[in-house]
Amino acid sequence: MRKSHFIPAALLVMLTACNSGADNKTAGDSTATDTSMKMSDSSMHHMDSSSAVAPVPAIPAGAKVFFKNLKDGQSVTSPVKVEFGVDGIKLDSAGKLKDGSGHHHLLIDAGDSLALGTVVPKDSTHLHFGNAQTQTEVKLAPGKHKLTLQYADGIHRSYGGQLAKSITVDVKK
CATH class of the missing domain: 2.60.40.10 (Immunoglobulins)
Structure with missing residues (x-):
């Protein structure tokens, strides 16, 4: 009897854990899809949050x-x-x-x-x-x-x- 209650409970926990990241994956998937339409650079808009962001490079005179x-x-x-x-x-x-x-x-x-x-x-x-x-x-x-x-x-x-x-x-x- 205990075994039959454990399996559904375990499945429920696994589904809940999987769904908690679904929204993040969906957002990432749409970016990846959009990116592949125009660009192959999958690093677009992604930066390592631990690194400092450099200032915008200087614009050369006359550009x-x-x-x-x-x-x-x-x-x-x-x-x-x-x-x-x-x-x-x-x-x-x-x-x-x-x-x-x-x-x-x-x-x-x-x-x-x-x-x-x-x-x-x-x-x-x-x-x-x-x-x-x-x-x-x-x-x-x-x-x-x-x-x-x-x-x-x-x-x-x-x-x-x-x-x-x-x-x-x-x-x-």
Whole structure:
């Protein structure tokens, strides 16, 4: 009789223990899924909490980002091809902090820039290009859209308005 009560109790304890981490796993899984869509660097946004975070690297004099193929106010059709340009600072993959380098992020209808040091969110309006990509295609609904090219360091911290460029495009049907 004792044995028959022990097995269900043990199963209940094991299920409870497994479920206590389910929410964390789900959150991690969605990040891993999103990350694999644009980047293979699984260390994105993950840092060892025991290590001190270095300051955002200095921006080299004269560094700038720009849209290579789009002009402010341009009429386009969807999907929109967007080519990213950068001068005066090295384009590099995400994952490690390296002085004088960074990678692109595309903000869609999400403002002019992110404050210096702010980690760029990862969602449908903040696209990451941590494999040092220099172009993409985005599907946009008809109408006016603000596109902002935001440069960030190796751990996705914004270089602020100094390395951002915004334009508006008019997507025609």
